[in-house]
Amino acid sequence: MNRLSATLIAATALVAVAGCSKKRPETLPPPPAGTEGAAPVDTGPATGDGAVTPGSDADFRRSVTSNTVNFALDQSDVDDTARGILDSQATWLVRYPAVRVTLEGHADERGTREYNLALGERRANSAKNYLVGRGVAAARISTVSYGKERPVALGSDEASYAQNRRAVTVVLN
Numbered sequence: 001m002n003r004l005s006a007t008l009i010a011a012t013a014l015v016a017v018a019g020c021s022k023k024r025p026e027t028l029p030p031p032p033a034g035t036e037g038a039a040p041v042d043t044g045p046a047t048g049d050g051a052v053t054p055g056s057d058a059d060f061r062r063s064v065t066s067n068t069v070n071f072a073l074d075q076s077d078v079d080d081t082a083r084g085i086l087d088s089q090a091t092w093l094v095r096y097p098a099v100r101v102t103l104e105g106h107a108d109e110r111g112t113r114e115y116n117l118a119l120g121e122r123r124a125n126s127a128k129n130y131l132v133g134r135g136v137a138a139a140r141i142s143t144v145s146y147g148k149e150r151p152v153a154l155g156s157d158e159a160s161y162a163q164n165r166r167a168v169t170v171v172l173n
Contacts, residue, residue: 056171059092060089060092060171063088063092065084066085067170068168068169069086069127070165071167074119076119076125078126082127083130089131089169090131090136091134093136094135094136097137099140099171100171101171101172102142102170102172103125103142103169103170104120104143104145104167104168104170105120105122105123105125105144105146105166106120106148106150106165106166106168107119107164108151108161108164108165110148113147113148113149118145119145120147121143123166124144124145125143127167151163151164152164
């Protein structure tokens, strides 16, 4: 009887754990709300000669070190590498004072949805505060957190997690 009880308990625990397995979403969430009617973003050459329009998204991506800064696990502090990237972004943004941007905060897949949304928000705000400290008007920068909902790397390993812990600067106009 004792062995039968132990077997039943083990089987129940196995069934309970199997029911908690993590499932990946079949599709990613839609693009951010409010961007459908926004002014089109120039993402390519404006002329047939390969020139890029100054102040465009293509110009931003060409001119800055990167549009993405990465963060350590469970961190939202801007490190030295991120400072270099954000300094190049700030220089470009000061040069084009009419351009507005959104900072998107992201997290890796570990943790609850609520925790990762809050962490993504802290990351986006940390990058925003750094840019504001470098002379970019706060009114030109909006923030949004996607938490773990929009990964760039779909693996469940440390290399993928590191790529997904980020803040991305997106040019709006």
